[in-house]
Amino acid sequence: MKNKYLPTSISLYLNYLIVGMSIIILPQNMDALASQWHTTLAGVAIVISAVGLGRMFISLISGVLSDRFGRQLMIRLGTILTIIFFAGALLSRSLYLAIGFAVLGGIGGAALDSGTYPALMEMFPQHQSIANVVLKAFVAIGQFILPLLISVMVLNRLWYGWSFVLALVILALNIFCLFRFAKFPDDQPATAKKAVTATTPMQHPGNLWIDGVLFAIFGYTADGIFLLVSIWITKYGQTVVQMNDTQARSLVSYYSAGSIICVLVTIWLSHRGVQDIQFLMAYMLTSLVALTILYLFPTPLISTIMAFVVGFSAAGGVMQIALTIMASFFPNGKGTITGLVTTASSVASFTVNVFAGMMANNIANIILFDVGLAAIGFVATILITMRYHYIFGKPSQQLVAKP
Structure with a gap:
C-alpha cells in the first residue's frame, strides 16, 4: 500500500476492466450491430475477427516500441485507440467502416499489453506475477458484468448503445488520469535488470x-x-x-x-x-x-x-x-x-x-x-x-x- 505507483496501477487495472468488456461487447450485441452496419451475423463475425487481426499484426512491433520509447506512450496510445474503437463501433453505419475501427481496437489492445505488463512488473518488482495476474481478474470481472448489464437493458427495453457509452465514460476518465496524474518507473534497462535479479x-x-x-x-x-x-x-x-x-x-x-x-x-x-x-x-x-x-x-x-x-x-x-x-x-x-x-x-x-x-x-x-x-x-x-x-x-x- 506504500508503493507510490499504486494509483497508477489502479488506472491500468480499470483499463483492463474495459478490455474484458471489449472482448464480448460485439458478440453480445450482434443483432443490433448487424442491423446498424447493414450486414448479417456473418458480417459481424468478420468485424470480431478484425480485432484479432489488428492485434496479431502489431503485437511484436508494439513490444519493441515499448522497450524503446517507454511504457507511458504505449499505454496512452492503447487507451486512446480503445476509445476510438468503442466510439467507432457505436457510430459506424457500414460494415467496412466497422472493420476499420475493429482493426484499430486490436492495435490498441496490443499497445496496452506491451506497455501495461512491463510497467506493472517494474512498479512491483517483488510481486511481478501477482501484479500481472490481477489484470486477468479485472478482465474476468468485465466479462462477468457486461452480460448482466445487457440483460438489464434488454428487460427494460433500453438502447443497446448505453453499454458502449459506459465503457467510453470510464475510458475518458481514465485517459485524463493517465495524462494528468499517472507516474511510471524510469524505463532504463539497468533498473529493470536490477529489480529482476534481486529476486x-x-x-x-x-x-x-x-x-x-x-x-x-x-x-x-x-x-x-x-x-x-x-x-x-x-x-x-x-x-x-x-x-x-x-x-x-x-x-x-x-x-x-x-x-x-x-x-x-x-x-x-x-x-x-x-x-x-x-x-x-x-x-x-x-x-x-x-x-x-x-x-x-x-x-x-x-x-x-x-x-x-x-x-x-x-x-x-x-x-x-x-x-x-x-x-x-x-x-x-x-x-x-x-x-x-x-x-x-x-x-x-x-x-x-x-x-x-x-x-x-x-x-x-x-x-x-x-x-x-x-x-x-x-x-x-x-x-x-x-x-x-x-x-x-x-x-x-x-x-x-x-x-
Missing part, C-alpha cells in the same frame, strides 16, 4: 531462439485452450451433454467463477512462497486432466465441475504468469518478449476458431482438439521448467518472495 539471480542468459520459441508455443496453446472452452462450452453442454439451455449457459458462469477464484488463490499462495514456475506446471497439468475428463465423461455434473476447473487452471492468469517468467529470462526486453507471446496468442485467437469451425458438426471433436492443445502446452511447460532451472539454478538456490 531471481540468473546463472545463464536466456536464449531467444530456444526460450522464445517455447514461450510462443505456450502462448498459442494457452490462449487456444481457454478460448475454445469459453466459446464452445455452451454448445457442448447443449448438444453433447444434453443439458437444457439454462444449464448449458450456466457453464460459462462456472468457468468465469473459476477464473476469478484462481486469481485469489494464486495471490494467496504466491505470498506464501510458491514460485511462478510451480504455478505454470500445476495449472497446465490441471487443464490437461480436466479437459480430458470433460471429453471422456460428458455428464451434467462432470461438465459443471470441469468447466469450473478449466476456468480456474486455464483462464485464471496462467498466461500472465508465463509472461512474468519469460520477462525474468530477458530482463532488458520486457516489452519485446511480451509482444512475442501476445503475438502467438493473437494467432491462436484467429486460427483455433477456424479449426473449430471445421469441426462444428461434432462439438465433441472441438473439446478433443482442446485436449490436444493442452497436451502440447504441457510438454512446452516441461521444457520451459527445465530451461528455468538451467538459467536460475536449483530451487534451493533461488530467493523466495517474502510472505
Whole structure:
C-alpha cells in the first residue's frame, strides 16, 4: 500500500476492466450491430475477427516500441485507440467502416499489453506475477458484468448503445488520469535488470531462439485452450451433454467463477512462497486432466465441475504468469518478449476458431482438439521448467518472495 505507483496501477487495472468488456461487447450485441452496419451475423463475425487481426499484426512491433520509447506512450496510445474503437463501433453505419475501427481496437489492445505488463512488473518488482495476474481478474470481472448489464437493458427495453457509452465514460476518465496524474518507473534497462535479479539471480542468459520459441508455443496453446472452452462450452453442454439451455449457459458462469477464484488463490499462495514456475506446471497439468475428463465423461455434473476447473487452471492468469517468467529470462526486453507471446496468442485467437469451425458438426471433436492443445502446452511447460532451472539454478538456490 506504500508503493507510490499504486494509483497508477489502479488506472491500468480499470483499463483492463474495459478490455474484458471489449472482448464480448460485439458478440453480445450482434443483432443490433448487424442491423446498424447493414450486414448479417456473418458480417459481424468478420468485424470480431478484425480485432484479432489488428492485434496479431502489431503485437511484436508494439513490444519493441515499448522497450524503446517507454511504457507511458504505449499505454496512452492503447487507451486512446480503445476509445476510438468503442466510439467507432457505436457510430459506424457500414460494415467496412466497422472493420476499420475493429482493426484499430486490436492495435490498441496490443499497445496496452506491451506497455501495461512491463510497467506493472517494474512498479512491483517483488510481486511481478501477482501484479500481472490481477489484470486477468479485472478482465474476468468485465466479462462477468457486461452480460448482466445487457440483460438489464434488454428487460427494460433500453438502447443497446448505453453499454458502449459506459465503457467510453470510464475510458475518458481514465485517459485524463493517465495524462494528468499517472507516474511510471524510469524505463532504463539497468533498473529493470536490477529489480529482476534481486529476486531471481540468473546463472545463464536466456536464449531467444530456444526460450522464445517455447514461450510462443505456450502462448498459442494457452490462449487456444481457454478460448475454445469459453466459446464452445455452451454448445457442448447443449448438444453433447444434453443439458437444457439454462444449464448449458450456466457453464460459462462456472468457468468465469473459476477464473476469478484462481486469481485469489494464486495471490494467496504466491505470498506464501510458491514460485511462478510451480504455478505454470500445476495449472497446465490441471487443464490437461480436466479437459480430458470433460471429453471422456460428458455428464451434467462432470461438465459443471470441469468447466469450473478449466476456468480456474486455464483462464485464471496462467498466461500472465508465463509472461512474468519469460520477462525474468530477458530482463532488458520486457516489452519485446511480451509482444512475442501476445503475438502467438493473437494467432491462436484467429486460427483455433477456424479449426473449430471445421469441426462444428461434432462439438465433441472441438473439446478433443482442446485436449490436444493442452497436451502440447504441457510438454512446452516441461521444457520451459527445465530451461528455468538451467538459467536460475536449483530451487534451493533461488530467493523466495517474502510472505
